[in-house]
Amino acid sequence: MTTTFDLGRFEGIDLERLIADAALQTRVDRKYVLSQDAAARVVASLDARTLILDTGGTRSFRYESVYFDTPDLLSFHMAAQPRRRRFKLRTRTYVDSQTAFLELKTRGARSTTVKDRVEYAPSARRRLTDTARDYAAEGLDAIGVGGRRADDLGVRLTTRYRRATFVSADRAARATLDVDLEWDDVAGPVLTTPHLVILETKSPAAASDVDRVLWRAGHRPVSISKYATGMAALHPHLPRNKWSRLLRGPFAGALLHSPPTARPSMIRTEETSCADAA
Template identity: 30%
Template sequence: MTDTMTDILSLLSEMKTISLEEMSAVKLMKRNDTKYVTNVPTLMRLLQLTQSKYYVQEINDSRIANYNTLYWDFCDDHHYYLIHAQKRKPRTKVRTRRYVDSGIAFLEIKRKDNHGKTRKKRVKVPMQDTIMQDSLVGEPFLEEQLGLKFSDLIPAMSNFFSRITLVNYEKTERVTIDFNLRFDNHETGKKQRLDNLVIIELKRDGRTHSPLLAMLRELRIKPSGFSKYVIGSAITNSSLRQNLLRKRLRTVAKRINHPDSYLKEYNDEEKKVNIEN
C-alpha cells in the first residue's frame, strides 16, 4: 500500500460510516451535478474539513471502492468521443463497469439530453470481458436502448480508478471522489496514468445548502467539466481530434501541479497490482 493510500485511509477512519443500504435512502429527486478537478494534497485537506459533516460509505469494511470501466465507440469515426469532446447534446455513452472488489459488472447506457439532464440505464452481465468474447451477452439490451449491435462498435478505452463516496449528515447530497486514475487504450495499446489527479462530483438535491461548497471555495477548487472517456482517449490516441481539448488538458495539468509531465506510462504488471489490491 502506498503512503498516499495509507494517509487517505487514516483520514477516512475518523469519519462516521454509512452503509450501502442506508445510501439507497438518499434519493435526490431534483439533482444538480457539478464536477471539480484538484490534486491529492488538496484532497487530504478537503477530507480533514469533511470529517465532522459527512459520512463515508463503507462496504464490506472498506471505505474505498475500486472500479474498472470499458467504453465502446464506433470504429470508423469515434462518434461518441467527438460528440463529448465538442460538448454537444444530446449525447450517449456505452460502457461496461466492473466493481472490482465484488466482481459485479453492468452494461450501461448513459445519456445526457438537451437540457443537461443525465439518465442511466443498465443491465447486469456475468463479467465485463464476457461481452468482448461473446457479443450476445447484453446485446438485446443494447438493441432495445440504441438499436445497435456490438458488431457496430469496438471496445475503445478502459479506465481504472479508486472512489470514495461521502454523504452529508442531512442526507441531501452525495459526493464521489475519484483518484488513482489509469487508462488503457484498446486501439493503440497505449497506457497512461494520472497519479496526482482527483475528480470530485457533487450531487445535491436542487439548491439545498451544501457544506461542501464552502470547503471547496476555501481550498480554491473550482468547477471543471471532466469526462474520463474523453480525456483518457485523447491522451492515449494521438489520431483523435484534440484541438477542442487543448484548453481542458492544460487546465488539468495546471490543477494537478505537473504542467509539463503529468502523464506517466505504466506497464501491465503495475496495472495488475493496482487492480487487484
C-alpha cells in the same frame, strides 16, 4: 486510498442505508479536478458529521470501467463537439464485490439526459453480448443515431481507480473521491495521473456542503469525462478544445506507459454465478 486522506475520522454507513438516506433521483452533478494535497485538505475540512461508505471496514473501493465505441469514435466525437445528441456505453465493475453493470447514457435532441443500467456478468465485461447490442441499439435509436451502429461497437478504453463515497451531514448530498486513476487504451499506451484526484458532488439544485468547502478553497467545477478526456490526453490528434484547459493544466503531468504484455485485470478468473449476458 492514499494515506494522505484521513478517512478514519468519519462514521461509516453501509450501502443499504446510503441508498435509503441519499438516493438522489433528481440531482445536479459537479466535477472537480484537484491535486492529491488539495483534495486531502478538502477532506480534512468536511463536517465531522459527514458519513463515509464502509463495507466490512473497507472505505475505498476498486472500480473498473470498460468503454465501447465505434472504429470512427462516434461516441467520442459526439462528446467533443457541441452536439445535442450523444451517447456513452460502458460496463462498470465493482471489483471488490465482483458485480458488474452495463450502463448506457444518452442525450437526445431536446437535451434530456437518460442514464440506464442493467446487471452484467463480470466475465463478459470486455465484450458485448447479443442482448447487450440489442440494448444499445434501442438506446441509439431513441436519440436518432440509428441502432445499426450498435453492431460497430467494440472495446476502446478501460479506466481503473479507487473510490471513496461520502454522505453529507444533512444526508441531502453525496460526494465521491477517485484516486489512483489509470486509462488503458486498447490501441496502445496506458496513462496514469498519480498526482490527480477527481472529486464529484451529487446534490439537489442547491450546492452541497462539499461544494461550499471546495469553493471557499478556490476550486470550481470543470467539464470532464473520464472516457473523452482520457482519449484526448492519450491521442493529441483528436479534438481537444473542450478539455484544453485541463489537458494543459492538471493533465500536463500525466505519465504514459507502454502497454503490458498481458492487460491487467482486477477480476477473478473463475466463473461467477451471473449469466453471461446483460
